[in-house]
Amino acid sequence: MSNYVYMLLSKHKDNYYTYVGYSKNPSKRVILHNTSKGAKSTRGKHWFIIYKKKYINKSLALKAEYKLKKNKVKRNKIKLDFINKCK
Numbered sequence: 001m002s003n004y005v006y007m008l009l010s011k012h013k014d015n016y017y018t019y020v021g022y023s024k025n026p027s028k029r030v031i032l033h034n035t036s037k038g039a040k041s042t043r044g045k046h047w048f049i050i051y052k053k054k055y056i057n058k059s060l061a062l063k064a065e066y067k068l069k070k071n072k073v074k075r076n077k078i079k080l081d082f083i084n085k086c087k
Helices: 026-034 058-070 072-086
Strands: 003-012 015-023 048-055
Touching: 003 026, 003 058, 003 072, 015 026, 015 058, 015 072, 026 048, 048 058, 048 072, 058 072
Parallel strands: none
Antiparallel strands: 003 015, 003 048
């Protein structure tokens, strides 16, 4: 089964928030985040997927998730690219 790293975006008032995670089924996972059954930091906001990348195994996906979580520059670029594309 495929493994994915995904990034979610939420807008609350005038601020944008991102969340990076790992899942075998990102579509199902975002539903859990939106119903307050996901990670504690995602509760109370409406999230949608702005980035997902497929990996061949769990180990590679988890390493990529860790790198993306720590790389604020790349996260911000993905976020801004998505926001500008939607305008």
